[in-house]
Amino acid sequence: MSLFPVQSRKLNLPAAALSAAQERDFDLQGYGFDAAPEQLRRPRIVRVGLVQNKIPLPTDTAVAVQVAALHRRIEEIVEVAAICGVNIVCFQEAWTMPFAFCTREKLPWTEFAESAEDGPTTKFCQELARKYNMVVVSPILERDEVHGGTLWNAAVVISNSGAVLGKSRKNHIPRIGDFNESTYYMEGNTGHPVFQTQFGTIAVNICYGRHHPLNWLMFSMNGAEIIFNPSATIGKLSESLWPIEARNAAIANHCFTCPINRVGTEYYKNAFTSGDGGKAHHDLGHFYGSSYVAAPDGSRTPGLSRTQDGLLVVEMDLNLCRQVSDKWNFKMTGRYEMYAEKLTEAVQPYFIPNIIKE
Numbered sequence: 389m390s391l392f393p394v395q396s397r398k399l400n401l402p403a404a405a406l407s408a409a410q411e412r413d414f415d416l417q418g419y420g421f422d423a424a425p426e427q428l429r430r431p432r433i434v435r436v437g438l439v440q441n442k443i444p445l446p447t448d449t450a451v452a453v454q455v456a457a458l459h460r461r462i463e464e465i466v467e468v469a470a471i472c473g474v475n476i477v478c479f480q481e482a483w484t485m486p487f488a489f490c491t492r493e494k495l496p497w498t499e500f501a502e503s504a505e506d507g508p509t510t511k512f513c514q515e516l517a518r519k520y521n522m523v524v525v526s527p528i529l530e531r532d533e534v535h536g537g538t539l540w541n542a543a544v545v546i547s548n549s550g551a552v553l554g555k556s557r558k559n560h561i562p563r564i565g566d567f568n569e570s571t572y573y574m575e576g577n578t579g580h581p582v583f584q585t586q587f588g589t590i591a592v593n594i595c596y597g598r599h600h601p602l603n604w605l606m607f608s609m610n611g612a613e614i615i616f617n618p619s620a621t622i623g624k625l626s627e628s629l630w631p632i633e634a635r636n637a638a639i640a641n642h643c644f645t646c647p648i649n650r651v652g653t654e655y656y657k658n659a660f661t662s663g664d665g666g667k668a669h670h671d672l673g674h675f676y677g678s679s680y681v682a683a684p685d686g687s688r689t690p691g692l693s694r695t696q697d698g699l700l701v702v703e704m705d706l707n708l709c710r711q712v713s714d715k716w717n718f719k720m721t722g723r724y725e726m727y728a729e730k731l732t733e734a735v736q737p738y739f740i741p742n743i744i745k746e
């Protein structure tokens with residue numbers, strides 16, 4: 389039996405794109421999700437592109453050289469996305485750097501941080517956006533000079549006009565295993581922004597936020613039709629959760645979800661420990677890729693490669709969100725006022741759990 393009982397349809401991608409992907413050594417796959425025809429609304433067809441990649445250079449290469457190599461790699465993948473007619477592209481979490489937070493060392497990693505508004509990576513993405521008429525979602529390590537040069541894990545959303553629409557900071561910071569990100573930045577303070585683009589309303593739930601159903605819910609409450617989930621996560625830790633969480637979020641919130649994970653193993657010169665009595669080691673483990681898209685009706689695409697760079701092109705009719713919502717009515721039946729009241733009580737220090745005893 390198929391792992392994905394309700395499948396997406398395979399998309400015919402241009403031959404030029406397929407041969408460019410082969411030459412440039414990345415996995416290119418295309419799928420589509422349809423919606424029923426409606427009388428009053430035209431189909432709202434959009435193509436999204438999910439990009440997953442390895443770091444092209446060793447982690448001890450000069451910072452500027454690593455960033456430049458990543459820009460080059462992404463540029464050649466986005467060029468293929470443009471050939472495939474992609475309208476909105478999203479890159480992986482902290483895409484301009486190795487996922488070095490496991491080391492707990494500050495230098496040189498903090499040097500990868502850039503302004504979300506006018507840093508070199510944002511400028512690079514603005515050029516891509518203008519050149520290809522594409523919305524670009526660019527998750528970076530942000531340095532906020534306005535607020536004391538603080539660091540954040542943020543996704544910059546750039547309109548297809550090239551304007552910076554805004555940013556969404558990572559709401560939930562992991563404290564698990566080698567994911568020591570709280571050494572570098574705090575929980576995000578941008579809430580759950582949704583960006584109205586020419587191609588649909590989008591939001592960005594960064595990595596560990598994937599484990600928090602209320603985080604998905606709030607993006608959906610603000611009207612997100614597509615929620616991207618740029619991630620960096622390893623097999624040993626989360627591969628059993630990966631196919632379930634974002635797919636469930638798509639179902640629960642009547643929207644499309646797009647989890648993206650990097651690939652490869654990243655080595656560090658200085659060994660670090662996991663604080664679990666185990667031996668010091670030089671890598672986090674294998675980032676397993678497997679980026680996919682899930683639809684509000686519970687169907688999903690197959691995942692990209694576990695080991696190879698990749699571009700997943702997915703065509704979706706956004707009308708499916710309201711159609712599924714009208715069928716299942718989760719927003720209508722959600723009893724949010726009851727939960728809002730009870731959660732307000734449950735977070736108070738004087739809260740007494742409602743346990744009925746004999």
Ligand SMILES: NC(=O)NCCC(=O)O
Binds near residue numbers: 562594597620621625
């Ligand atoms: N980057 C990140 O938040 N990773 C934490 C591990 C996970 O959520 O699978």
